[in-house]
Amino acid sequence: MTKTPLFNKVAFIGIGLIGSSLARVLRRDGLAAEVVCSARSDGTRDKAMELGIVDAAYADAREAVAGADLVVLATPIGAYGAVAEQIGPHLAPGCIVTDVGSVKLAVVRDVDPHLPAGVHFVPGHPIAGTEHSGPEAGFPELFRDRWCILTPLPGTDPAAVDKIVALWTAAGSKVDIMDAAHHDKVLAITSHLPHLIAYTIVGTADDLGEHLKQEVIKYSASGFRDFTRIAASDPVMWRDVFLNNREAVLEVVQRFTEDLTALQRAIRWGEGDTLEALFTRTRGIRRSVIDMQQAYGSGIARPDVPKTGEVDE
Ligand code: NAP
Numbered sequence: 001m002t003k004t005p006l007f008n009k010v011a012f013i014g015i016g017l018i019g020s021s022l023a024r025v026l027r028r029d030g031l032a033a034e035v036v037c038s039a040r041s042d043g044t045r046d047k048a049m050e051l052g053i054v055d056a057a058y059a060d061a062r063e064a065v066a067g068a069d070l071v072v073l074a075t076p077i078g079a080y081g082a083v084a085e086q087i088g089p090h091l092a093p094g095c096i097v098t099d100v101g102s103v104k105l106a107v108v109r110d111v112d113p114h115l116p117a118g119v120h121f122v123p124g125h126p127i128a129g130t131e132h133s134g135p136e137a138g139f140p141e142l143f144r145d146r147w148c149i150l151t152p153l154p155g156t157d158p159a160a161v162d163k164i165v166a167l168w169t170a171a172g173s174k175v176d177i178m179d180a181a182h183h184d185k186v187l188a189i190t191s192h193l194p195h196l197i198a199y200t201i202v203g204t205a206d207d208l209g210e211h212l213k214q215e216v217i218k219y220s221a222s223g224f225r226d227f228t229r230i231a232a233s234d235p236v237m238w239r240d241v242f243l244n245n246r247e248a249v250l251e252v253v254q255r256f257t258e259d260l261t262a263l264q265r266a267i268r269w270g271e272g273d274t275l276e277a278l279f280t281r282t283r284g285i286r287r288s289v290i291d292m293q294q295a296y297g298s299g300i301a302r303p304d305v306p307k308t309g310e311v312d313e
Pocket residue numbers: 013014015016017018019038039040041042043044045074075076077079100101102103125126127128129130131132133134135234237311312313
């Protein structure tokens with residue numbers, strides 16, 4: 001179905017899993033008259049062109065943003081500051097800049113100072129993803145029935161926020177608006193800590209002796225397999241998430257460590273009631289997640305995502 005274009009020219013800075021999925025939505029629904037991108041490597045730019053998801057691909061982000069009324073930052077967040085500094089002076093007056101980064105306070109810190117007056121910044125984070133990367137990994141249904149959190153700064157033009165809400169709504173997402181610090185705390189527990197645990201478990205298994213390691217892989221269906229999928233997520237992206245959400249992550253890791261120690265103690269002293277009470281409580285939480293239709297990707301297949309697992313970021 002073709003809709004009235006929301007934007008004239010949209011420029012993606014970075015066109016990997018998330019950028020290319022959103023570009024596909026724009027293409028599918030005719031939401032932009034022109035879609036362009038910039039990426040560092042020839043391979044990424046060639047692939048984006050070959051897939052037909054952009055009209056032009058530039059090595060220089062400044063060329064990509066020229067005349068754009070929407071710029072979407074979709075690189076790993078560690079690159080945002082340098083990108084914003086580079087493109088800032090070349091943004092058209094009235095342009096909206098948004099992003100898809102998994103952390104929000106650091107993004108505001110790194111990007112906002114480089115944006116000229118008259119440019120509207122609406123930070124965003126689609127809570128959807130997979131463990132795959134690159135323009136070929138994207139698909140337009142990625143965001144369907146998923147949350148997208150926007151964290152506009154106080155005083156941001158409401159019309160700019162409305163346009164970004166309309167964009168994500170067109171992508172099939174449910175949109176929530178909150179402040180950046182709150183976002184980072186919520187995501188620290190729901191996404192960043194689970195990733196840290198997965199990286200740790202898979203790393204620990206890898207450190208085991210050769211014989212045991214093979215057994216771990218052989219019997220991985222017993223639980224380990226789901227962790228390997230999460231731990232296969234992009235190393236650069238996740239390095240940047242942890243470096244840029246340090247405070248909130250360290251706080252939840254501290255809480256987690258205390259709770260783990262309490263469980264360790266319950267096991268040591270044979271306190272079955274303690275274990276059973278916790279496991280009963282957590283089973284209830286699983287039910288709430290299913291009731292809120294957020295369980296896909298953790299054992300329940302989404303009909304529109306046939307070949308991959310999902311990792312909500
Ligand atoms: P991706 O598939 O690895 O794509 C990253 C894109 O950025 C590629 O086009 C890459 O192309 C380009 N890029 C990388 N480093 C760059 C740099 N220094 N300067 C300019 N371009 C650069 O990553 P993604 O999964 O789409 O993630 C992008 C953003 O979405 C991240 O900020 C992440 O926090 C956020 N996010 C990810 C997920 C997820 O599940 N993956 C979910 C929600 C939000 P070149 O290498 O050719 O430059």
